[in-house]
Amino acid sequence: MKTANPFGQNIRPVGEVWVWVSGVGLAIGLFMIGFLLAVILWNGLNFFWPKRVALIELDPVGRTEFRDQKLVAGVIMARLALTPENLSPGNADLIDLAIEDPDYMREMQVYTGNRDVFANRNFAFLNMGDIVGITYPDDMLVLERTEWGNAIVRPQELRLGDGMIIAADDPSFSRQLRTLVNEVRERRATITRIERSQIGRLNARMSRERLEVRYLDSLEDPTPAQQAERASRVERIDEIESLIRPLMEQSALLRGMQREHSLAFTLIDGTERVQPLGDVINFYFPNKKGLFQRIGWFLFKIWEFITDYPREANTEGGIFPALFGTFVMTVLMSLAVTPFGVLAAVYLREYAKQGPLVSAVRISINNLAGVPSIVFGVFGLGFFIHEVGAVIDMVFYPRMVAINTPVFGTGGILWASLTLALMTVPVVIVATEEALAAVPRGVREGSLACGASKWQTIQRLVLPASSPGILTGLILAMARGAGEVAPLLLVGVMALAPSLPVDGMFPFVHLDRKFMHLGFHIYIVALQSPDTEATKPLVFASTLMLILLVIVLNLGAIMIRNHLRRKLTSSAF
Amino acid sequence: MSNPFQQSLFKPKAAGAEASSSQPDFIRILDYNFYYGEAQVLFDLNLDIPHQEVTAFIGPSGCGKSTLLRNLNRMNDLIDGIRHEGDITIDGHSIYDPYLEVISLRKRIGMVFQKSNPFPKSIYENIVYSLRVAGRSKKSELDETVERSLKSAALWEEVKDRLQESAFGLSGGQMQRLCIARAIANRPEILLMDEPCSALDPIATGKIEELIHQLKEEFTIVIVTHNMQQAARVSDRTAFFYLGKLIEYGETEQVFMNPTNKQTEAYVSGRFG
Numbered sequence: 108m109k110t111a112n113p114f115g116q117n118i119r120p121v122g123e124v125w126v127w128v129s130g131v132g133l134a135i136g137l138f139m140i141g142f143l144l145a146v147i148l149w150n151g152l153n154f155f156w157p158k159r160v161a162l163i164e165l166d167p168v169g170r171t172e173f174r175d176q177k178l179v180a181g182v183i184m185a186r187l188a189l190t191p192e193n194l195s196p197g198n199a200d201l202i203d204l205a206i207e208d209p210d211y212m213r214e215m216q217v218y219t220g221n222r223d224v225f226a227n228r229n230f231a232f233l234n235m236g237d238i239v240g241i242t243y244p245d246d247m248l249v250l251e252r253t254e255w256g257n258a259i260v261r262p263q264e265l266r267l268g269d270g271m272i273i274a275a276d277d278p279s280f281s282r283q284l285r286t287l288v289n290e291v292r293e294r295r296a297t298i299t300r301i302e303r304s305q306i307g308r309l310n311a312r313m314s315r316e317r318l319e320v321r322y323l324d325s326l327e328d329p330t331p332a333q334q335a336e337r338a339s340r341v342e343r344i345d346e347i348e349s350l351i352r353p354l355m356e357q358s359a360l361l362r363g364m365q366r367e368h369s370l371a372f373t374l375i376d377g378t379e380r381v382q383p384l385g386d387v388i389n390f391y392f393p394n395k396k397g398l399f400q401r402i403g404w405f406l407f408k409i410w411e412f413i414t415d416y417p418r419e420a421n422t423e424g425g426i427f428p429a430l431f432g433t434f435v436m437t438v439l440m441s442l443a444v445t446p447f448g449v450l451a452a453v454y455l456r457e458y459a460k461q462g463p464l465v466s467a468v469r470i471s472i473n474n475l476a477g478v479p480s481i482v483f484g485v486f487g488l489g490f491f492i493h494e495v496g497a498v499i500d501m502v503f504y505p506r507m508v509a510i511n512t513p514v515f516g517t518g519g520i521l522w523a524s525l526t527l528a529l530m531t532v533p534v535v536i537v538a539t540e541e542a543l544a545a546v547p548r549g550v551r552e553g554s555l556a557c558g559a560s561k562w563q564t565i566q567r568l569v570l571p572a573s574s575p576g577i578l579t580g581l582i583l584a585m586a587r588g589a590g591e592v593a594p595l596l597l598v599g600v601m602a603l604a605p606s607l608p609v610d611g612m613f614p615f616v617h618l619d620r621k622f623m624h625l626g627f628h629i630y631i632v633a634l635q636s637p638d639t640e641a642t643k644p645l646v647f648a649s650t651l652m653l654i655l656l657v658i659v660l661n662l663g664a665i666m667i668r669n670h671l672r673r674k675l676t677s678s679a680f
Numbered sequence: 681m682s683n684p685f686q687q688s689l690f691k692p693k694a695a696g697a698e699a700s701s702s703q704p705d706f707i708r709i710l711d712y713n714f715y716y717g718e719a720q721v722l723f724d725l726n727l728d729i730p731h732q733e734v735t736a737f738i739g740p741s742g743c744g745k746s747t748l749l750r751n752l753n754r755m756n757d758l759i760d761g762i763r764h765e766g767d768i769t770i771d772g773h774s775i776y777d778p779y780l781e782v783i784s785l786r787k788r789i790g791m792v793f794q795k796s797n798p799f800p801k802s803i804y805e806n807i808v809y810s811l812r813v814a815g816r817s818k819k820s821e822l823d824e825t826v827e828r829s830l831k832s833a834a835l836w837e838e839v840k841d842r843l844q845e846s847a848f849g850l851s852g853g854q855m856q857r858l859c860i861a862r863a864i865a866n867r868p869e870i871l872l873m874d875e876p877c878s879a880l881d882p883i884a885t886g887k888i889e890e891l892i893h894q895l896k897e898e899f900t901i902v903i904v905t906h907n908m909q910q911a912a913r914v915s916d917r918t919a920f921f922y923l924g925k926l927i928e929y930g931e932t933e934q935v936f937m938n939p940t941n942k943q944t945e946a947y948v949s950g951r952f953g
């Protein structure tokens with residue numbers, strides 16, 4: 108009767124249920140991460156994709172209109188459902204209308220551009236029940252402009268400086284426009300070069316001289332030497348001014364040339380407008396593009412976004428300074444956190460006598476990792492800026508202190524990096540300690556038996572052997588530091604910094620400068636811009652770039668780590 | 681033996697003193713007690729280890745052979761809570777002398793561990809490690825050391841074409857011979873070997889025993905082994921330990937053929953252990 112199972116009746120492995128439960132836990136975690144990345148990737152990339160421009164005709168007797176028009180051109184962004192609760196009282200009858208045609212309870216969000224004409228609004232919301240027809244005419248033109256964002260228009264004619272006119276239906280129109288737009292783009296680049304680097308460099312020198320003069324002026328009774336110095340500095344200012352003047356003239360001349368040609372177009376309601384080409388950055392016919400052209404345009408927009416400076420209070424243009432600032436700050440932070448964290452861990456693990464005190468220190472370090480980041484920001488402000496920075500200023504820039512223009516006594520990229528280094532140092536310490544502990548005792552004893560001192564053992568064997576583990580800690584630290592915003596607010600981040608922290612001007616790395624940061628940029632664009640609805644896509648695109656930057660930095664560190672691992676395990680070290 | 685690199689911390693040898701067995705008390709262990717925390721593991725040891733001979737420590741597992749060996753170069757200093765009584769002298773000089781630097785002591789004593797422990801470095805760098813930490817980095821000297829040490833450890837032929845490869849690519853037996861080569865690279869005076877053959881096959885074991893025979897010319901060797909035949913083959917003197925006490929010590933032949941103690945007799949004949 109009994110089956111011959113020597114191990115008892117229950118042959119199902121014990122604990123199998125828990126395998127499934129833990130598996131489900133993992134699946135949920137993975138799903139959430141995947142979902143998050145997918146949302147950001149989709150929305151971020153969508154920003155760059157050239158979308159078709161629809162011409163939407165509204166019911167002439169319907170209630171919906173846009174700027175007294177029954178015709179709206181723009182990119183269809185979304186179709187939103189209306190709910191009875193949020194209908195305005197005047198629209199209550201939509202509920203009845205919707206019984207026959209459910210479209211009355213839906214709204215279409217259309218990106219219309221032309222902020223200059225439409226009272227700074229970028230979007231139209233159209234009741235879908237009123238929409239009679241949607242077409243995609245080939246002659247719709249999108250202009251990207253230096254001001255007022257994009258324009259969506261129908262081109263009329265090109266008016267060249269010499270009086271020549273090229274009509275929009277001329278077969279060479281598009282080609283001519285492209286040539287001219289390229290021409291103004293190059294000239295714009297020249298102007299930027301003159302203004303940003305040449306004049307900027309002279310201006311930097313001049314403002315330094317001005318500050319010195321201001322200091323000398325602030326003296327109660329200057330000595331003859333100081334008076335002489337003032338005179339020579341004023342002379343130098345004049346000199347610099349005389350250098351700047353021709354550059355200014357040159358750029359003014361170029362700016363004048365930018366207005367030479369212009370483009371005439373009509374808005375959808377038929378109003379005619381003329382746009383100087385100097386303000387046009389780029390143009391495209393969205394409804395004429397084929398798939399490959401779209402892909403090309405898409406890639407070009409991504410590149411432009413990464414390499415361009417922002418425009419119009421960060422609501423347009425690229426993110427280069429923010430990306431670069433984040434990169435420089437993260438690298439500086441890594442340079443600070445690694446030696447600091449590694450030395451601390453070496454002391455804790457190798458030299459300190461293990462006991463309750465060291466355990467307490469270790470627990471404190473672990474807890475430091477859990478302190479809210481803003482606390483570090485406050486510390487950075489109170490210690491680095493107000494104490495260390497003030498002392499540096501007192502010692503090296505006494506004159507700047509005298510006229511109340513702190514150099515290091517105010518936020519800057521150095522203090523931001525150090526603050527973040529402090530915030531992430533526990534991660535490095537913990538990882539390094541683990542890596543040190545993993546070095547076999549036999550190797551240490553072998554080294555000591557060879558007559559090596561303790562430090563020689565650490566330096567020649569233990570640290571190289573634990574370098575992959577140390578780098579793992581650094582990777583975690585970078586991932587945390589690169590995305591942190593709150594503490595930076597207090598220690599030197601800026602929405603729009605006038606210059607990069609690293610540039611061609613001596614001494615090339617300007618540790619005292621304020622800087623832009625992608626995380627802060629996202630925050631500013633998402634919450635502080637005039638039309639947050641319009642900048643939403645920009646937020647996603649910037650977030651995508653922040654994630655990519657972190658990934659790139661991590662990949663770099665991972666590659667170094669793998670290289671070290673290979674060296675340690677297989678070939679010569 | 682003349683060794684140009686040795687500015688010996690030990691007493692300079694008397695002029696004309698012949699090396700072999702001229703110093704029967706080269707290493708002296710005097711009334712030695714040793715404790716790990718509260719636990720005493722060595723009891724009242726007294727023994728003299730002669731110069732340039734092979735001395736074998738035998739005894740059942742856990743009787744304290746490794747502990748004693750590791751005290752000879754003060755390797756146990758690393759362990760917290762250790763304590764000793766009595767003294768150990770090498771060439772008349774106490775190794776616990778507060779003015780003695782442990783590092784310079786260890787530079788004179790090579791050690792091969794019970795578990796082979798190559799460094800995560802190339803074969804070449806493993807061998808020259810003791811020279812590098814001593815601040816010597818002349819290429820020709822390093823090259824010469826590598827070749828000499830590897831030849832002495834009977835490993836040269838097998839690895840001479842892959843000196844720059846990682847030591848982790850070697851077999852277990854090769855690693856152990858590498859550790860021996862590393863231990864003798866800086867020409868120490870004393871070589872401590874803790875079961876150097878426990879992980880080796882008979883052929884490699886034979887090579888190492890042969891090596892010990894050769895090294896005897898140059899070094900004073902102390903070897904711990906569980907292999908009675910090996911002890912009988914390679915050593916000149918044998919010390920039998922039991923539960924931290926020295927039970928019998930004498931010429932190997934005498935200890936094996938004619939032990940004075942019953943426990944020794946039982947152990948060497950394989951009736952206990």
Ligand SMILES: Nc1ncnc2c1ncn2[C@@H]1O[C@H](COP(=O)(O)OP(=O)(O)OP(=O)(O)O)[C@@H](O)[C@H]1O
Nearest residue numbers: 716719721739740741742743744745746747748759
């Ligand atoms: N680090 C340590 N801390 C505390 N006790 C130790 C330590 N190392 C060894 N012992 C103890 O000291 C005693 C002697 O150990 P030892 O390693 O010297 O034995 P052994 O004779 O070498 O044994 P085997 O032949 O197994 O290697 C053992 O009881 C062991 O448990």
Ligand SMILES: [Mg+2]
Nearest residue numbers: 745746794874
């Ligand atoms: Mg042992």
